[in-house]
Amino acid sequence: NAxxxxxxxFRILKIGQSMTLQCTQDMxxxxxxxxxxxxxxxxxxxxxxxxxxxxxxxxxxxxxxxxRSTTEDFPLRLELAAPSQTSVxxxxxxxxxxxxxxxxxxxxxxxxx
Amino acid sequence: AQSxxxxxxxxxxxxxxxxxxxxxxxxxxxxxxxxxxxSPGQGLQLLLKYFSGDTLVQGIKGFxxxxxxxxxxxxxxxxxVHWSDAAEYFCAVGAATGRRALTFGxxxxxxxxx
Numbered sequence: 001n002a003x004x005x006x007x008x009x010f011r012i013l014k015i016g017q018s019m020t021l022q023c024t025q026d027m028x029x030x031x032x033x034x035x036x037x038x039x040x041x042x043x044x045x046x047x048x049x050x051x052x053x054x055x056x057x058x059x060x061x062x063x064x065x066x067x068r069s070t071t072e073d074f075p076l077r078l079e080l081a082a083p084s085q086t087s088v089x090x091x092x093x094x095x096x097x098x099x100x101x102x103x104x105x106x107x108x109x110x111x112x113x
Numbered sequence: 114a115q116s117x118x119x120x121x122x123x124x125x126x127x128x129x130x131x132x133x134x135x136x137x138x139x140x141x142x143x144x145x146x147x148x149x150x151x152s153p154g155q156g157l158q159l160l161l162k163y164f165s166g167d168t169l170v171q172g173i174k175g176f177x178x179x180x181x182x183x184x185x186x187x188x189x190x191x192x193x194v195h196w197s198d199a200a201e202y203f204c205a206v207g208a209a210t211g212r213r214a215l216t217f218g219x220x221x222x223x224x225x226x227x
Contacts, residue, residue: 031212031213033214040122040219040220041219041220042117042203042205042217042218042219042220043157043203043215043217045212045214048212048214050212056212058212058214090156090157092157094213096213098145098164098209099145099162099163099164099207100145100164100207100208100209100213100215101147101159101162101207102207102215103159104149104156104157104158105156106155106156107155107156
């Protein structure tokens, strides 16, 4: 009963490095999302996907890229990491049907120094 | 654009006391409303949801919430709080069109005193 899985759980990056955060869901959901959570704030949408091959920007996409080659996987790529990208990243998925509830992964805590 | 306001950043209650967490939303159509809970270092778990029907909805762990359209509110309640309820609580509103992403409030941190 995996649901949404994310790897890694923790990562420390140096400024300018790149990395990919992995997200996989086993619920055959079409909709997938990446959020970031900063201290004292709610979650902000980075990118989303409505199906394999279809992605679009959310509220805070700068510095990130995504791809969706399969229904199950939705990796998030950070290019040229900056301290402002220090955050907790959550992946979520949804069937896209009412009531549109989303299921969240456990998160990745990223520190850029 | 939709938005969510959680006026209380931090609330402390005694174990066994009742709890009400406030949530106000802004959305042009019938909203889809959610409460999620986040324990320290964990992901978000869905407590309950509202999308139609009875305005009083029951969730897991003994929580309930009431949708009041006239007040644009969706407050979360629990009659008797347990120490294990200490966590951060997020209210969210969802859209039925487009990306169907959730808009979250900034959260309310609940502390439970013994």
